[in-house]
Amino acid sequence: NAGVTQTPKFRILKIGQSMTLQCTQDMNHNYMYWYRQDPGMGLKLIYYSVGAGITDKGEVPNGYNVSRSTTEDFPLRLELAAPSQTSVYFCASSYPGYGGRTDEQFFGPGTRLTVL
């Protein structure tokens, strides 16, 4: 199993450009998440998905969009990039919460994005 993979590893964008961060998992996890981690800070949830076709906002969704057409893929779209979106972006996945149970999240290696 490759686990959770993210591409690209690094990217520099100019203000106003758009891009899609890719995330794929091969563990058949229903739940997937996108976080951002600003320098020296913790993780903040951007969006999450509990299954294909179902997404919901997290704590900091503004400026981002997601889609979930398959169980494996959960791309994050940045429209009109701004310097405030300079961050490291982590994708994660976990098993569904059967009976309310919550399993640990498995994280991808992250994408370091700089907006100039």
Place this chain on the structure above:
Amino acid sequence: AQKVTQAQTEISVVEKEDVTLDCVYETRDTTYYLFWYKQPPSGELVFLIRRNSFDEQNEISGRYSWNFQKSTSSFNFTITASQVVDSAVYFCALSETGGQNFVFGPGTRLSVLP
């Protein structure tokens, strides 16, 4: 709303010292889950432990141990005989029932000096 506080921003210890990282959480749910993750300098996030709100037993795994106390809403993490390889940022996290919304604390940066 749920919240996780890690009051210690940075801790430095000398190798072989014991160190405890504090985690205090807030939640209105009676069923919830607590986690600790490690982020070494390489940047990846490594899962360490999960604990549900019904299990207040302390846990020991090698040099790591966790003390969960519902009465004080705390889930503290102790490293015994610390090693340089333990140097990392450690995050405590909370998820309420269903696992749809994880909240991470701000992290504690641990530096273990040789």
